[in-house]
Amino acid sequence: MATGRTHRPATRSRGIPEATVARLPLYLRALTALSERSVPTVSSEELATAAGVNSAKLRKDFSYLGSYGTRGVGYDVEYLVYQISRELGLTQDWPVVIVGIGNLGAALANYGGFASRGFRVAALIDADPAQTGKLVAGLPVRHTDELEEIVERNQVSIGVIATPAGAAQEVCDRLVAAGVTSILNFAPTVLSVPDGVDVRKVDLSIELQILAFHEQRKAGEDLGEAVARGTLPKAAEEAADRPGPDGDVPAVMPA
Amino acid sequence: MATGRTHRPATRSRGIPEATVARLPLYLRALTALSERSVPTVSSEELATAAGVNSAKLRKDFSYLGSYGTRGVGYDVEYLVYQISRELGLTQDWPVVIVGIGNLGAALANYGGFASRGFRVAALIDADPAQTGKLVAGLPVRHTDELEEIVERNQVSIGVIATPAGAAQEVCDRLVAAGVTSILNFAPTVLSVPDGVDVRKVDLSIELQILAFHEQRKAGEDLGEAVARGTLPKAAEEAADRPGPDGDVPAVMPA
């Protein structure tokens, strides 16, 4: 799904489908909100609406965790919060390092959603000596030279990469070598990691591109779609027009 | 009515499966890198490796776009870049507004990956009057009051929400009312939008939680996993006290 490695067992997650795992944080968020409002119980229908999913799907998801509901009543909010937290491993403290303290890295360091869910930013690391020592989100920025020592000393198993694309693979290699086994990658690159290391990626521009696709399709439907295909403002500068579906000899690139 | 519809109505997207659309930006990125190195052609095998996917999947993905390859040779890099760009709608200019210029909003405004793919940040909008007028990424921050006018004047169809969770739905409603039909949501909330409006969400803490799940599983295998599963799901339905983690800090509004 989001890994750099090609082969992934997928349903390796001890009976819990990967798709379900991806939704558990969603349920947890909705449940936490209910908990703060002191709501004692919630039905699958209500919770599903709050989480933005189908109620049948939610019940099936929960069924993988066990029978935690009461028929005719619903689910106990506090109990469910605890069960999901435990299943996700959020009842323990996860030290995290963030590498690359640019705009994005700083935003991540300041992101409140981490601390409230068991993640603790153990250190901020940047390659720029000018940044070293600067305080970001109350933490001093450390230099890349200290990466290995920081990871090992703090028993860090999760690393966040927010560096430029060019530096990501090297940072990744060093993190893995130092003991990190889970990586959240914000750099627009495919990371290659050894087996046993999980990589999830978040690419901001990819999400926008997917939106653009659908946006174009909407516009095309409204306008008869001839516009999108026929009127190409630019981009036709270097490449010759290619109206035909195929049959074109790929010889566009000169030498 | 539209609940937090994140569900896919269908795959009637011009016959191109949603999963394929989600991978096109990945291919495009890899192809762009090849293009910069002046590589004329590439085989499905090479490109698949560069993009981090299976080669058969890549070929099938491309087959939805048309027959753009040459058997025995591979794909013409420049030609393919153009075709994918066109399919994604990146040959035209997409004005985008970013609402919520906190750490994350500023990071997004400075993110170079947008401009290089046809996205133009038309305006930055924030509700804090103290921010108004401040320059971020070379653009002045405008006040929320101007939201509707900005969207309409610039024909903005894509909006990015980087506000706190509490403000997200209202901002969303106003964006939609002003004409926005695609929203990229970074706030940890389920947005409800009318039909015809696409919403994609990016939740930074959710990704970490998924990693934590797998991380715990890895550790559990090593330690015999008796620890994590110690308490069997008995009829412990009594909503008794949860001495557990306690780390349930009521901080529903990160960001």
Next chain:
DNA sequence: CCATCTTTGTGCACGCGTTCACAAAGACAT
């Protein structure tokens, strides 16, 4: 204790996405 009502948990069917495996297409050499 029985009847009724609510809501869970799940068997089942269906559709999408992935992967395999191979025939067809073209390049290239002879």
Next chain:
DNA sequence: ATGTCTTTGTGAACGCGTGCACAAAGATGG
């Protein structure tokens, strides 16, 4: 031309995820 070699494009099988629909479980009331 003919044959060989490479690589694409795709038919088909398979597996996962989703959603329906309903029986079982428990609450609630008489």
